[in-house]
Amino acid sequence: MRHSLTLIVLLMLTACSIFTPKNEKPTSALADSAEGVYAQAMEQMNSANYPGAIKLFETLQSRYPYGRYAQQAQIETAYAYYKQNEPESALSAVERFIKQYPNSQHVxxxxxxxxxxxxxxxxxxxxxxxxxxxxxxxxxxxxxxxxxxxxxxxxxxxxxxxxxxxxxxxxxxxxxxxxxxxxxxxxxxxxxxxxxxxxxxxxxxxxxxxxxxxxxxxxxxxxxxxxxxxxxxxxxxxxxxxxxxxxxxxxxxxxxxxxxxxxx
CATH class of the missing domain: 1.25.40.10 (Tetratricopeptide repeat domain)
Structure with missing residues (x-):
């Protein structure tokens, strides 16, 4: 049971960062790019500022609707709503992700x-x-x-x-x-x-x-x-x-x- 609980805790702790890009550039240098907005959103996530993160993720999806960062932002939005205790919004975001990206490696x-x-x-x-x-x-x-x-x-x-x-x-x-x-x-x-x-x-x-x-x-x-x-x-x-x-x-x-x- 202890092994199972360790697995659960590790999964929960890493869930919000599974999409974090490697070699992330400084946020200040990327403010006007999809990568920059994503980095700013992840900073908010890591600070547990979920409303701020949601706003940035949604901004990213609106400004840059195509590409891997839009995909990442959508599932991260779902996780942020989950952490914000907004289950209906979280489920809506998850369903959109599954429908829009059925072949994603993160589905x-x-x-x-x-x-x-x-x-x-x-x-x-x-x-x-x-x-x-x-x-x-x-x-x-x-x-x-x-x-x-x-x-x-x-x-x-x-x-x-x-x-x-x-x-x-x-x-x-x-x-x-x-x-x-x-x-x-x-x-x-x-x-x-x-x-x-x-x-x-x-x-x-x-x-x-x-x-x-x-x-x-x-x-x-x-x-x-x-x-x-x-x-x-x-x-x-x-x-x-x-x-x-x-x-x-x-x-x-x-x-x-x-x-x-x-x-x-």
Whole structure:
């Protein structure tokens, strides 16, 4: 895990500088060129002045719409919006980059950034004191994050971002499964037993390897029992018992929220 976290930190720290040109010339000598505007923008990025960087990157794209600096400025704009906590603007910039430069050598990073934006949306992932449970949140963002990471690892299996993307996909699957079990549990508490069964069964079908499947089976047992469907209750109980016997040392519900992995 420590190795994985080191990889994640390195990726995050280097993300904003992957396009920095080699042998960069002094900014003052390049003020009226694409390279000069880009250098000025990167100075703002490195100083965490993201609004200033965004303004300069957008100026560059307007004045010099063609060439490698325009391409670099577009994806850097997306990253700056991400750091500025403006996910919608970040996603728009990423989508434009992917559409406009599908063959760029950095398009894998664009998919990775798309995943990160959705993964971190309104989450405050590295913030202190804010401890959300994604199972209680709208699953739209984590689903889109999963899809972006999946696109990356499918299209670019050798990308330096693939390993981290796979880790995030694993935890997103667990979070999405947990969300569905929470919804099923809500229906069960309200006496909507058919809806509870349908939602819990969906977890078994869509996320068969997730730890939350055991809780989903427990919900099905309770719901079938409440409806007086003893055969279905007993069938679900047998499957649950088999799972518990197979993973006897593991708890039925993961006590550590998935997002805490990234703070360990």
């Amino acid at each position: 894998d990073y664009a998919y990775y950034l798309k995943g990160l934006v959705n993964f971190d949306e309104d989450l405050g992932l590295f913030g202190e004191g804010f401890q959300p449970d994604m199972s209680e949140r709208n699953p739209k963002a984590p689903r889109e994050a999963f899809d972006a990471f999946k696109d990356l690892v499918t299209r670019f299996p050798n990308s330096k971002y693939a390993a981290d993307s796979k880790l995030r996909m694993q935890y997103l699957v667990n979070a999405l499964a947990r969300h569905e079990t929470q919804v099923a549990r809500y229906y069960l508490r309200r006496g909507a037993n058919v809806a509870a069964v349908n939602r819990a069964n969906g977890v078994l079908i869509e996320f068969p390897q997730a730890p939350a499947t055991r809780e989903a089976l427990q919900i099905m047992v309770q719901a079938y029992d409440a409806m007086g469907l003893k055969d279905l209750r007993d069938d679900s109980q047998r499957v649950l018992d088999k799972n518990l016997a197979k993973d006897g040392t593991k708890p039925a519900v993961n006590p550590l929220p998935w997002w805490k992995f990234w703070k360990s």
